Amino acid sequence: MAGRILVFAEQRDGKVRKSTFEALGRAAELGDEVHAVLVGSAVAQIAPMLGNYGAKVVHCAEDPSFELYSGEGYAAALSAAIDAAAPDLVLVIATAMGKDLAPRAAARKQLCMLSDCITLDEIGGAFEATKSMYGGQVFAKVRATGKPVLATLRPSAYPAPEPSSDTAAMESLSVAVSEVGAKVVEVLKQEEGALDVQEADVVVTGGRGLKSPENFHLIEELAGVLGGAVGASRAAVDAGWIDHAHQVGQTGKAISPKLYIAVGVSGAIQHLAGMRTAKCIVAVNKDADAPIFSIADYGIVGDLFKIMPVLTEEIRKARD
Amino acid sequence: MKILVCMKQVPSSEARIVVAGDGKAIDPTDVEMIVNPYDEYALEEALRIKEARGEGEGEVIVLSVGPEKVKEAIRSCLAMGADRGILVKDDAYLGGDGLGVARILADVIRTQEPDLVLCGKLSIDVENNCVGIAVAEFLGWPHVSLVNKLEWPEEKNAKATREIEGGREVIEFGLPAVVTAEKGLNEPRYASLKGIMQAKRKPIEEVTPSVAMPAAGVEIVSMAPPPERGGGQKFEGEPEDVVPQVVTLLKTEAKVL
Numbered sequence: 025m026a027g028r029i030l031v032f033a034e035q036r037d038g039k040v041r042k043s044t045f046e047a048l049g050r051a052a053e054l055g056d057e058v059h060a061v062l063v064g065s066a067v068a069q070i071a072p073m074l075g076n077y078g079a080k081v082v083h084c085a086e087d088p089s090f091e092l093y094s095g096e097g098y099a100a101a102l103s104a105a106i107d108a109a110a111p112d113l114v115l116v117i118a119t120a121m122g123k124d125l126a127p128r129a130a131a132r133k134q135l136c137m138l139s140d141c142i143t144l145d146e147i148g149g150a151f152e153a154t155k156s157m158y159g160g161q162v163f164a165k166v167r168a169t170g171k172p173v174l175a176t177l178r179p180s181a182y183p184a185p186e187p188s189s190d191t192a193a194m195e196s197l198s199v200a201v202s203e204v205g206a207k208v209v210e211v212l213k214q215e216e217g218a219l220d221v222q223e224a225d226v227v228v229t230g231g232r233g234l235k236s237p238e239n240f241h242l243i244e245e246l247a248g249v250l251g252g253a254v255g256a257s258r259a260a261v262d263a264g265w266i267d268h269a270h271q272v273g274q275t276g277k278a279i280s281p282k283l284y285i286a287v288g289v290s291g292a293i294q295h296l297a298g299m300r301t302a303k304c305i306v307a308v309n310k311d312a313d314a315p316i317f318s319i320a321d322y323g324i325v326g327d328l329f330k331i332m333p334v335l336t337e338e339i340r341k342a343r344d
Numbered sequence: 345m346k347i348l349v350c351m352k353q354v355p356s357s358e359a360r361i362v363v364a365g366d367g368k369a370i371d372p373t374d375v376e377m378i379v380n381p382y383d384e385y386a387l388e389e390a391l392r393i394k395e396a397r398g399e400g401e402g403e404v405i406v407l408s409v410g411p412e413k414v415k416e417a418i419r420s421c422l423a424m425g426a427d428r429g430i431l432v433k434d435d436a437y438l439g440g441d442g443l444g445v446a447r448i449l450a451d452v453i454r455t456q457e458p459d460l461v462l463c464g465k466l467s468i469d470v471e472n473n474c475v476g477i478a479v480a481e482f483l484g485w486p487h488v489s490l491v492n493k494l495e496w497p498e499e500k501n502a503k504a505t506r507e508i509e510g511g512r513e514v515i516e517f518g519l520p521a522v523v524t525a526e527k528g529l530n531e532p533r534y535a536s537l538k539g540i541m542q543a544k545r546k547p548i549e550e551v552t553p554s555v556a557m558p559a560a561g562v563e564i565v566s567m568a569p570p571p572e573r574g575g576g577q578k579f580e581g582e583p584e585d586v587v588p589q590v591v592t593l594l595k596t597e598a599k600v601l
């Protein structure tokens with residue numbers, strides 16, 4: 025069993041990203057002691073709650089300059105936490121922040137790095153991961169040949185554990201803060217409140233079959249009923265119907281939600297690359313031979329304009 | 345401005361990838377090799393920056409690690425307009441270890457002293473998403489990743505935008521720095537006939553880095569096609585009939601509602 029594992033707890037505006045709990049959960053399964061590191065301007069009050077998900081100790085790096093993310097600043101903080109915790113494994117979620125931070129910290133601390141892991145295990149004393157390669161056409165097993173290791177975990181790769189009532193001890197971390205060369209000066213929020221496809225347990229995706237941007241309301245309504253996020257195929261994004269942030273696939277986001285509902289999406293290989301690890305896939309398509317049906321657990325063949333209103337209503341009833 | 349672009353030659357995104365007999369690599373037969381598409385955005389941006397600063401000014405260098413064949417990809421970059429190429433020849437090069445590659449790149453970059461290094465956000469073969477950022481760390485420079493918009497309010501001060509979950513970050517930085525390019529940054533040009541002709545005469549230098557590699561890294565244990573997930577149940581008929589059946593299964597069988 026791995027010794028100590030350090031999880032980078034991602035927060036923005038004082039809100040811990042849900043995937044952090046998934047990482048803490050996996051860490052508790054893999055290691056015998058889980059630490060977390062929180063970086064921000066005032067984050068100490070959210071530290072104890074990480075104990076609910078298995079963290080024993082939370083290293084807090086607080087500084088006004090940590091209010092907004094910066095690769096250099098946060099790498100300094102994460103490095104300080106690595107020095108303090110001396111972990112065998114550092115876990116970071118493969119989000120925009122995590123993907124930016126992880127290589128910097130791994131290079132600084134000379135760690136072996138495993139990227140965008142779909143699974144992560146310790147086998148014969150070495151950390152081994154499954155990851156996507158070649159646009160999802162290959163699943164590779166990669167092994168770190170030494171320790172410590174830094175691994176980025178794909179969001180939703182592992183479930184978040186049920187929270188307990190345990191709390192974590194807090195230790196404050198002193199970080200030598202210096203002026204950063206690349207500074208975030210502004211964060212522009214899009215679509216206030218809209219759920220991100222990487223964050224959601226349920227994603228409902230619309231493709232070219234929707235025929236026009238107005239028809240995305242069919243997708244939004246079902247996503248709303250399920251508390252899920254709205255996804256899109258590249259065809260829908262390229263047509264200008266919806267922002268690229270929603271795109272699922274090789275050139276969009278790779279996701280593993282509990283439930284993925286593809287509507288009017290043919291299931292091109294580049295689209296499948298982004299969603300084939302979903303736990304349950306439902307497809308709605310009028311073409312019975314559409315490739316999406318070859319990986320869907322439940323396929324509904326027919327006209328989406330007739331099916332969606334019924335599907336939304338039936339799911340609403342089923343959830344009542 | 346002297347701009348260096350890190351480039352990797354990768355199988356075309358259109359190629360059907362088949363795992364080779366040993367289960368540790370892909371079968372290269374009939375696989376077309378191209379410039380990694382994200383590196384193409386990086387190169388296009390480099391060319392635009394150079395062009396915006398006037399005739400005869402600046403230089404765009406393309407740097408790659410890999411076997412002899414990579415020269416074809418470097419030529420494509422020279423045909424688009426890069427001035428010269430550098431190849432770190434490494435036939436054993438597997439590419440599974442992004443940090444190892446970054447170490448080599450940084451070592452060569454130091455000898456070139458560019459003002460700006462541009463990379464793609466990831467290479468579409470191994471999808472590690474780490475080389476450019478690690479290069480910045482090895483150089484001790486700032487970096488901005490996943491950039492889809494880059495502006496220059498001043499000659500050596502830039503403003504970049506990158507997509508994050510639910511929004512965008514606007515970042516200001518000075519030079520030297522490393523930027524990694526995301527789709528949307530620009531539309532790469534096609535090489536002109538003149539460009540292709542000129543590329544034949546542009547130099548490609550081969551270098552051997554002196555960098556010491558750490559003992560531990562990352563190795564590929566095995567490769568396989570994605571796990572089969574056989575198609576499940578398919579329902580055809582009137583929505584009023586089939587949809588309730590599916591919803592019942594989602595609730596009782598898949599337990600996802």
Ligand SMILES: Cc1cc2nc3c(=O)[nH]c(=O)nc-3n(C[C@H](O)[C@H](O)[C@H](O)COP(=O)(O)OP(=O)(O)OC[C@H]3O[C@@H](n4cnc5c(N)ncnc54)[C@H](O)[C@@H]3O)c2cc1C
Binds near residue numbers: 292308327329
């Ligand atoms: C390098 C590269 C990267 C790519 N990256 C991505 C990516 O990240 N994500 C991505 O999605 N694609 C990506 N693509 C594009 C991909 O190849 C497909 O072109 C795209 O996924 C098609 O989108 P679509 O399924 O919405 O459209 P289409 O393939 O046109 O499919 C539309 C589907 O809607 C169905 N339909 C039409 N009308 C109805 C109706 N009334 N009721 C029910 N069904 C209906 C049709 O039967 C059809 O199956 C990439 C391509 C390349 C070359």
